[in-house]
Amino acid sequence: MPRHRIVIIGSGFAGLTAARRLKKADADITILARTSHHLFQPLLYQVATGILSEGDIAPTTREILRRQKNVTVLQALVEEIDVEARVVKWRNHNKYEQTEYDTLIVAAGAGQSYFGNDHFAVFAPGMKTIDDALELRARIFGAFELAEIETDPALVGKLLTFVVVGAGPTGVEMAGQIRELASHTLKGEFRNVDPTKARVILVDGAEHPLPPFGEKLGHKTEEALAKLGVEMKMNAFVTDVDAEGVTLKYKSGEEERIESVCKVWAAGVSASPLGRALGEATGAEVARAGRVTVNKDLTLPGHPEIFVLGDMMAFPGVPGVAQGAIQSARFAADTIAARLTGRAPKATEFVYNDKGSMATIARFKAVVKMGNTKLTGFVAWVAWCFLHLLYIVGFKSQVGTL
DSSP states (O other): OEEEEEEOOOOSHHHHHHHHHHHTEEEEEEEEEEBBBBOOOOGHHHHHHHHOOOOHOOOBBHHHTTTOOEEEEEEEOEEEEEEETEEEEETTTTTTEEEEEEEEEEEOOOEOOOOOOOOGGSSSSSSSSSSHHHHHHHHHHHHHHHHHHOHHHHEEEEHHHEEEEEESSSHHHHHHHHHHIIIIITSSSSSSSOGGOOEEEEOOSSSSOOOOHHHHHHHHHHHHHHHHHHHEEEEEEEEEETTEEEEEETSSSSSSEHHHSSEEEEEEEETTTHHHHHHHHHOOOGGGGGGOOOOOOOOOEEEEEEEEGGEEEOOOTOOOSSSHHHHHHHHHHHHHHHHHHHOOOSSSOOOOOOOOOEEETTEEEEEEEEEEEEEHHHHHHHHHHHHHHHHHHHHTTTTOOO
16 A cells, blocks of 8 residues: 655745654655755844855755655745645746645745835845845945945945835844944945945834834834934835835825935745635635635645645734744644544644744844743843754754754
């Protein structure tokens, strides 16, 4: 009798966790992913600003799973899921293939959303992939290099003005790190320009940075960023982005133009297009940002063999963060393992355990929210460093600390 076939789409937090959790399952597991690596996305901003190399946060999926004999890893761009025939159709360049499944886990993650203005991406790259981070690194350091040889003061000012759109964790971390880069890392390295005089501007439509962290931590973050020298444009929405700068419109109705060569887009996410395709194929409701509404056991209505996890699932109370992906993957894997052995699963409904949120602002400064506990400053920064170190050590040792 052929072994049960499990196909996992995506090698992010959810896909990798599910595969590792099923290492003892009597099944053949195939991972289909667009990239050959697993990406620790929360540290992308450090690659973008030159602190880390890409290899530090993107170990290859094959390396992580090399000892797990029931897993096959394939680099593949999934183009269609035939839910009736239970077949995933994919390609690698011009080679078209298909893989059959008995159980399907869809965890293809999310990409950057420009809220219908996709042409902004040319001028303001997002922060979702290694390629994004390397592109931003080239633009950020390139701006300083061009400013060094430029004689027109107006153009020097434009080159040394960095605009970060979006004041969530990614935007706050990016703005703080560019400010640190200009004020400390590059200080004294140029002869014709002073990097410390660079402008770093953080833009968001909210009243304060880090809205999910609450008003108190948001204002603490605002104070810390202001001390660093980050300019904040709150209650402001981006209405246009081009090669020369950005145009803002405030809630008051006032408009402002900021001349800037280097822009970073850290606002908004949109789930993989596979979500909408699944919704059309199964009748499942597709919620905001392309996320698929799932049952309480994370399967699709009428399709108990299909699980949708992580950033692709719409589930009450689960934010689009790493812990949501990890916990949903553990639940799905345990459910699948129970089915394969004929046991009843330990839990029939997924329950999310909110372990808190954190963001670093700069060296020795961070904010952490864990339930009613709120930390700021150096103590929060130490906690942030410790938890991120655990993740990285887990990836590199393949211990599976996820």
